Amino acid sequence: MIKTDALIIGAGPTGLFTAHQLKLIGLNCEIVDNLDKIGGQCIELYPDKPIYDIPAVPECTGEELTKNLINQLKPFDIKFHLSERVEEVKKDDVNWIVKTNNGKIFSTPNVIIAGGVGSFEPRKFPVKECEKFENKSVFYSVNDKKIFEGKTVAIFGGGDSALDWAVELSKNSKVNLIHRREEFRGAQATVNKVHALVKEGKINLFTKYQMTSVKGNGLLESIDIKNDDEEKKNIKVDYVLGFFGLIMQLGPIANWGLNLNKKTIEVDTEKFETNQKGIYAVGDICSYPGKLRLILSGFHEGALAARACFKLARPNEKYRFEFTTTSTSLLKRLGKKE
Amino acid sequence: MPKITYITSENETHTIDVDNGLTVMEGAVQNDIPGIDADCGGGMACATCHVYVTEDWFDKLPKKEDGEEDMLDMAYEPKKNSRLSCQIVVSDELDGLKVNIPSKQG
Numbered sequence: 001m002i003k004t005d006a007l008i009i010g011a012g013p014t015g016l017f018t019a020h021q022l023k024l025i026g027l028n029c030e031i032v033d034n035l036d037k038i039g040g041q042c043i044e045l046y047p048d049k050p051i052y053d054i055p056a057v058p059e060c061t062g063e064e065l066t067k068n069l070i071n072q073l074k075p076f077d078i079k080f081h082l083s084e085r086v087e088e089v090k091k092d093d094v095n096w097i098v099k100t101n102n103g104k105i106f107s108t109p110n111v112i113i114a115g116g117v118g119s120f121e122p123r124k125f126p127v128k129e130c131e132k133f134e135n136k137s138v139f140y141s142v143n144d145k146k147i148f149e150g151k152t153v154a155i156f157g158g159g160d161s162a163l164d165w166a167v168e169l170s171k172n173s174k175v176n177l178i179h180r181r182e183e184f185r186g187a188q189a190t191v192n193k194v195h196a197l198v199k200e201g202k203i204n205l206f207t208k209y210q211m212t213s214v215k216g217n218g219l220l221e222s223i224d225i226k227n228d229d230e231e232k233k234n235i236k237v238d239y240v241l242g243f244f245g246l247i248m249q250l251g252p253i254a255n256w257g258l259n260l261n262k263k264t265i266e267v268d269t270e271k272f273e274t275n276q277k278g279i280y281a282v283g284d285i286c287s288y289p290g291k292l293r294l295i296l297s298g299f300h301e302g303a304l305a306a307r308a309c310f311k312l313a314r315p316n317e318k319y320r321f322e323f324t325t326t327s328t329s330l331l332k333r334l335g336k337k338e
Numbered sequence: 339m340p341k342i343t344y345i346t347s348e349n350e351t352h353t354i355d356v357d358n359g360l361t362v363m364e365g366a367v368q369n370d371i372p373g374i375d376a377d378c379g380g381g382m383a384c385a386t387c388h389v390y391v392t393e394d395w396f397d398k399l400p401k402k403e404d405g406e407e408d409m410l411d412m413a414y415e416p417k418k419n420s421r422l423s424c425q426i427v428v429s430d431e432l433d434g435l436k437v438n439i440p441s442k443q444g
Binding site: 049117157284 | 375377378379381383384385386407408411412414415416417418442443444
């Protein structure tokens with residue numbers, strides 16, 4: 001069991017700055033995120049899109065903002081637990097006991113949910129029967145490419161993941177690439193490579209087609225695809241791969257006994273605490289009268305939630321407000337003074 | 339004020355007065371029309387405000403910008419008449435616009 005003063009759920013900009021604030025006031029913290037990288041929506045949804053409304057930063061991309069926030073955390077030792085989703089939050093006598101899907105357990109007086117709009121999950125095929133084959137013959141990511149060797153694979157999607165895997169798997173498998181339109185949004189070099197492989201007969205390309213059904217008894221046997229003009233085709237396949245990007249799901253957060261408002265968590269505006277003592281929500285996932293879904297609001301919310309954590313983490317100490325320009329103790333924590 | 343009609347996948351019809359300048363997505367969210375999630379808040383980054391525009395209206399709308407078609411690749415059951423409602427700005431010309439909401443957003 002990992003003991004910490006505060007556990008942050010979500011490594012997006014709000015979670016990162018909240019960690020900064022916690023460490024600055026002398027609390028320790030750990031961060032859990034379902035994604036395999038730091039940055040949240042900034043890195044997953046718009047790494048290359050410029051943002052213009054971060055105070056004192058006239059222009060930066062989602063990726064640059066993330067890099068700068070990580071840099072700002074350099075003086076501190078913060079443990080990240082990536083590719084882990086928090087499944088359960090329960091109270092023991094004093095602390096919150098938080099469990100992840102990988103079996104990690106945290107014990108902490110403070111849980112700060114900086115979860116954006118929930119955790120990112122792969123988007124799935126609309127075809128209901130796909131569920132029966134999921135993780136057996138229908139996949140949304142590739143763990144072990146060896147299973148596809150010598151087999152027939154149908155790859156759906158038009159972005160880099162779909163194209164990269166079509167190119168890669170075409171070396172040892174029979175690849176059908178299926179996309180809803182003629183244009184691909186992947187890197188041009190990869191698109192060219194795919195078209196070359198189509199010409200060589202290494203990839204069968206079906207554009208303007210989408211899946212309508214999957215067939216098979218236990219084992220996947222074939223899929224039906226249909227184009228915009230209602231023309232149907234049946235393709236014999238062993239495996240199906242779908243790459244439709246990620247979608248945000250509130251997921252297990254819905255079961256933690258918090259007051260929810262649509263997909264957001266209600267908080268007060270003093271501590272950004274939820275209806276459960278010691279559980280806070282900051283950033284896009286929290287709601288209160290006047291809430292603005294801006295990154296700068298998340299920074300403010302995290303700073304206040306961090307101060308609220310102090311009381312529960314250090315019940316016998318008094319929190320003192322200090323400035324980084326003048327406070328010796330803060331400068332020591334920042335590594336600027338011995 | 340232009341009237342926009344939202345038709346849910348259960349065929350419930352909601353006709354709403356939406357201010358000029360707002361998007362069809364904002365009209366739905368502000369009036370609690372079910373089925374339009376708009377997770378990213380209108381940034382054309384999530385495809386969860388996906389709608390089907392009725393045939394007679396589809397060609398009258400301003401054309402899609404570059405990124406919209408890319409995002410629609412990720413939408414739930416995209417069709418020829420799919421649009422992201424955050425990219426449709428309401429104006430007097432759109433008075434009477436009808437959009438169908440898909441059964442899911444993802």
